[in-house]
Amino acid sequence: MMMPPESGPGFLKREAVPVLVFVLLALVPVAATFGAESYLLSLVTRVMIFAIAALSLDLILGYGALVSFGHAAFLGLGGYAVGILSAHGQTDALVQLPLALAVSALFALITGALSLRTKGVYFIMITLAFGQMAFFLAVSLAAYGGDDGMTLPGRSRLFGLDLIKNDRAFYFAVLALLLASYLLCRSIVVSRFGRVIRGARENPQRMAAIGFPLFRYQLAGYVIAGTLCGLAGFLLANQAEFVSPAYMTWQRSGELIVMVVLGGLGTLHGAIIGAAAFLLLEEWLSGFTEHWKMIFGPFLVLVVLFARGGLMGAIRRIGGGGHG
Amino acid sequence: MAEPALELRDLNKAYGALTVTDHVSLALPDGEFHAIIGPNGAGKTTLIHQISGLVPSDSGSVWLGGRDVTGLSLPERVHRGLVRSFQITSILPGFSALENVALAVQAHEGSSFRFFGRAREEARLNAPAMQALEEVGLGNRASVRAGLLSHGEKRQLEIAIALAARPRVLLLDEPLAGTGPEESAVLIALMQRLRGRMTILLIEHDMEAVFALAERVSVLVYGRIIASGPPAAVRDDPEVRTAYLGEEGG
Amino acid sequence: MSMTLLYVQTLNGLQLGVLLFLIAAGLTLVFGVMDFINLAHGVQYMIGAYLAAMFTAMTGNFFLGLALALPSALAFGLLLEFLIFRHLYDRDHLDQVLATFGIILFLNQAVKVVWGAAPLSVPIPDALSGSIRLMDGLLYPVYRLAIIGSGLAIAVLLGILVSRTRIGMLVRAGASNAPMVSALGVDIGKLFMVVFGFGAMLAGFAGAMVAPILSVEPGMGDNLLILTFVVIVIGGIGSVRGAFIAAILVGLVDTLGRVFGPMLLRALMDPSAASQAGRALAPMLTYILMAAILFFRPAGLFPAKK
Numbered sequence: 001m002m003m004p005p006e007s008g009p010g011f012l013k014r015e016a017v018p019v020l021v022f023v024l025l026a027l028v029p030v031a032a033t034f035g036a037e038s039y040l041l042s043l044v045t046r047v048m049i050f051a052i053a054a055l056s057l058d059l060i061l062g063y064g065a066l067v068s069f070g071h072a073a074f075l076g077l078g079g080y081a082v083g084i085l086s087a088h089g090q091t092d093a094l095v096q097l098p099l100a101l102a103v104s105a106l107f108a109l110i111t112g113a114l115s116l117r118t119k120g121v122y123f124i125m126i127t128l129a130f131g132q133m134a135f136f137l138a139v140s141l142a143a144y145g146g147d148d149g150m151t152l153p154g155r156s157r158l159f160g161l162d163l164i165k166n167d168r169a170f171y172f173a174v175l176a177l178l179l180a181s182y183l184l185c186r187s188i189v190v191s192r193f194g195r196v197i198r199g200a201r202e203n204p205q206r207m208a209a210i211g212f213p214l215f216r217y218q219l220a221g222y223v224i225a226g227t228l229c230g231l232a233g234f235l236l237a238n239q240a241e242f243v244s245p246a247y248m249t250w251q252r253s254g255e256l257i258v259m260v261v262l263g264g265l266g267t268l269h270g271a272i273i274g275a276a277a278f279l280l281l282e283e284w285l286s287g288f289t290e291h292w293k294m295i296f297g298p299f300l301v302l303v304v305l306f307a308r309g310g311l312m313g314a315i316r317r318i319g320g321g322g323h324g
Numbered sequence: 325m326a327e328p329a330l331e332l333r334d335l336n337k338a339y340g341a342l343t344v345t346d347h348v349s350l351a352l353p354d355g356e357f358h359a360i361i362g363p364n365g366a367g368k369t370t371l372i373h374q375i376s377g378l379v380p381s382d383s384g385s386v387w388l389g390g391r392d393v394t395g396l397s398l399p400e401r402v403h404r405g406l407v408r409s410f411q412i413t414s415i416l417p418g419f420s421a422l423e424n425v426a427l428a429v430q431a432h433e434g435s436s437f438r439f440f441g442r443a444r445e446e447a448r449l450n451a452p453a454m455q456a457l458e459e460v461g462l463g464n465r466a467s468v469r470a471g472l473l474s475h476g477e478k479r480q481l482e483i484a485i486a487l488a489a490r491p492r493v494l495l496l497d498e499p500l501a502g503t504g505p506e507e508s509a510v511l512i513a514l515m516q517r518l519r520g521r522m523t524i525l526l527i528e529h530d531m532e533a534v535f536a537l538a539e540r541v542s543v544l545v546y547g548r549i550i551a552s553g554p555p556a557a558v559r560d561d562p563e564v565r566t567a568y569l570g571e572e573g574g
Numbered sequence: 575m576s577m578t579l580l581y582v583q584t585l586n587g588l589q590l591g592v593l594l595f596l597i598a599a600g601l602t603l604v605f606g607v608m609d610f611i612n613l614a615h616g617v618q619y620m621i622g623a624y625l626a627a628m629f630t631a632m633t634g635n636f637f638l639g640l641a642l643a644l645p646s647a648l649a650f651g652l653l654l655e656f657l658i659f660r661h662l663y664d665r666d667h668l669d670q671v672l673a674t675f676g677i678i679l680f681l682n683q684a685v686k687v688v689w690g691a692a693p694l695s696v697p698i699p700d701a702l703s704g705s706i707r708l709m710d711g712l713l714y715p716v717y718r719l720a721i722i723g724s725g726l727a728i729a730v731l732l733g734i735l736v737s738r739t740r741i742g743m744l745v746r747a748g749a750s751n752a753p754m755v756s757a758l759g760v761d762i763g764k765l766f767m768v769v770f771g772f773g774a775m776l777a778g779f780a781g782a783m784v785a786p787i788l789s790v791e792p793g794m795g796d797n798l799l800i801l802t803f804v805v806i807v808i809g810g811i812g813s814v815r816g817a818f819i820a821a822i823l824v825g826l827v828d829t830l831g832r833v834f835g836p837m838l839l840r841a842l843m844d845p846s847a848a849s850q851a852g853r854a855l856a857p858m859l860t861y862i863l864m865a866a867i868l869f870f871r872p873a874g875l876f877p878a879k880k
Contacts, residue, residue: 011713018664037840044721054600061668065668066673067667067668069671090656093551105863110867114865114869117868117872118868118872118873120609120667121610121611121667121811122611122767122807122811122872122873124611124667125611125673125803125804125806125807126807126864126868127359128800128803129800129803129804129807129864130383130861130865131551131629131860132797132800132861133858133861133862134705136858136861137854137857137858139857140853140854140856140857140858141854142850143850155631156600158382178398187439187440187441190442190443190444191438191439191440191441191442191443192430192435192436192437192438192441192443192446193437193438193439194429194439194443195423195430195436195444196427196430196436198418198419199416199419199427202416202417202418203414203415203416203417203608205378205410205414206410206414206415206736207415207427208378208397208398208399208417208483208487209378209399209407209408209410210402210407210427210428210431210485210488211399211401211402211431211432212399212431212436213397213399213400213404213690214399217437217830219438220437221795232472250800251796254613254671254675257671257672257675258672258675258870261672265848291683291686293680293682293683294679294680294683294687296679297676297678297679297680297681297683298676298678298680299674299676300672300673300675300679301673301676301677301680304665304673304676305658305662305673315528315565
C-alpha cells in the first residue's frame, strides 16, 4: 500500500520541488517533439535511471550515514541479469526483472552482513572491495563478453510483446518506475523502520541503549537499497541494449555518491536533481573538452571545502530561503 | 527469599595492566535505590558499561531477576528491563523531544520492520511518550528539537527516554553532571518520585544528592567496593573516610 | 617443470606483495593516526612512476631518475597535504571520500595532459638487466629480484623506525589513541604531515620501481589502491606489521590463485568447466580471503586500536 501524500493548502508549497521535478520530467517528451527527439529522450532516460540508483543510495547514505562505496555493483548485477538471461533466450521482463532484483538483494545481504560488522573507514574500504570483486567477476565472464561486455538482442519484452521497444514508451516506463521508487523511499524514511535508520545516523549508541539491535535494521536498509539499485541496472541494460563491466567500476560508485551529495544528502528529490546535475554537467563539460574531469575534480574539492549541503543547499543560501 | 532485581557476581575488567573493575559483587533487592560513589577514576562508568552490556567483562556475571544476562548485548538487556542513561548526554539532537521518547516506546511496542505509515503520527507511540515527558516535567517542550533544549532539560529528556523503555532496573550514570543548582534540584525531585517504583542504581558525584536519595550506598575505589551499606553507616566508615571522603575534603 | 612454475610464481607473488606493502604502509598509518580516508593514495604511486619515467628520460639514467623522483614525489605529497588534506581532517568520512575522489579525477586526467595519453615505458637499467639462474631450470629477472630485495629492505627499516625510534613510537601511539598523544603535547598535525609525506614517498617509490616493468599510464594506481585497501583491512588499520603480513599474503594469493586455481579445479572437475570456473574465481580470491578474515576478525589480523 502506497502512502498518499497529504493534500491541503500547504501541500504545493511544501512539495514544490519534487512536484516541479516530476512535472518537468513528464514534459520532456513533449519538448522533444520540437527537435533532437532521440538525443533528448535518451539523455533524460539515462538521467532518470541514474536517479533511481542515486535514490537508493540516498536511502542508506543520506538517511543512514552509511558511506557505501560499492553501490555500482548493483547496477552491474541488475544489468548482467538481463544480459545473461537474454543470451540464453529468456527476454521476458517478468523473468528478468525478478531475477535482477533477487540477485542484487542476495549480493547485498551477503556483502552487507560482512561490511556492517565494521564502521567508518573500514566500512568504506570493504564496500569498495566487494564492489571491485563484482567488477572482476564480470571481467572474467568470458562467455558473456568479458572485458568488452555484451550486446543484447533487444529490449526486454513484456508478456511476449515489445512494449518498451519504442523510446518514448520506454521513457514513460522509466518515469513511472522513478516515481514509484521515489514514493516508496519517501514512505520508508518516515516509517517506523526509517526512523530507526535515521536515529542510527544521529546517535547509534543511543539507539542501542533504547533497545534497537542496529545491525539488522541497517542490513535490511542495505538490502533494500541494493535491490532498488538492481532495478536501475535492469533499466540501464535495457536502455543501452548493452552490458559491460564498466557499469560497476569503482569510479561509477564514486559518481553515485557525488550525485547524492550534489543534490543534498537525505532529501530524496535531491538525489534526482543530483543525478541530473551530474550527468548534464558531464555532457556539457565534455562538449567543451575531453579533459572535463580536470574541471570536475577540482569543482568537487571546492564543493566539499566550501559548499556544504550540496548544490541545493548552495542555491538555497544564494536564493536566501527557497523551500523548507 | 526473592531473587535480587540486579546482581553482580565477581565482575572484573582490566585494560592491559590497569585493573578497572576488581572483583565487584553486589545485589540489589527489588525496588531498592542504590548509589555508587567513588573518586574520579574509580571505575564507576566502566562498571555501568559492563552492567549495561556496552563493554564486555573479562570475567564474572550479571544477573537480572535471577537470570544470567552476561552473554546478552546492550539492546537485548534493554528488552529484559535493564535500561541505562549516559554520563555524557546522549540524545538524538535532530529529533523532537517527543520523537526521542517515542523511539524508545517504538523499541518495545511491536515490530520496527514497518515500511509504511508515518511513525511520527502513531498515537500508540506518542501517547506513552508524552506521558513519560510529562513525568519528567518536559510536557510543554515536546515539539522542540532535542538539540535545542537546555542542558538540564536534556538530562530530563534522557530520563524520559529511559522511562519509556519500561525499566525494571534503571542505571543512571551521573545524571547531575554539569547541571546548575536549579537544574539539579529538578532532577533530584524527579529521582525522588521514581524511588520505589523500580530498582535504581545511581552513580553520582553529588554527595548531598546521594545521601538524600539512596537507601544503600556502595563506595568504589580503584575498581573495588570497599564499603556498602546504609548512607549513615557508609559515611561513618573509617576506611571510606580515609580513602575517599577525606580526599574530597568532605 | 611444475615446481619451477611454483617458484617463479611465488617470487612474482612476493614482488606484488612488497609493492602492496610499500603503498599500504603509509596509508594504514594515515588511516590509523588521523582516522582519515584517503582515496588519492593510489595516484601518489602513479605520480611516482611518471616522475621516474620523466627524470629517467631527462637524465638518461634510471638511478638518477629515481633519485630525483623520490624527493619530487615527497614534495608533491606535501603540497597536496598543504593545499587540501589538512582542511579535511576534522571533516566526516564522506567529505574526505568526495574530496579525494575529486583529486583522483583531476590527476588521472592531468597526467594525460602533461605526459600524453599513451603509456610511457622506461628501460630496465643495464646494471639490473638480464636474468639470473636461481637453481636448475629456474631463471628469474634480476630487476624483479631487485624490487623484492629493496621492498624487503624498506620493510625492515620501517619496522625498526616504527618500533625503535621516538617518532615511530609517537606514530604507533597515535594510531591506537590519537587524543592521548595530543594530550602529551605532541603537535598531531605535524606528526600527520610527516606520516603523510613519508607515505606518499613510499608509494611514489613503489611506482618508480615498477616503471621499468609495467607500462606507466593514467589510472595505473586505481586498481592497486583497492588491493591496498584489502591489505589494510586484512592487516588491521594502523598496523605496519599487519600491513606487511597482509600484503605478502594478498600478493601470493592473488598471483598463485590466478595460476594454480584453475589447475587445481581441473583436477576436481571436467576441464572446460574448471577453466571457466577457475577464470571467474581467481580474481575474486583475494576478496573472498578478505571476507573470510573479516568474518572471524572484523578488525583485521593486527588491529592497532584495542
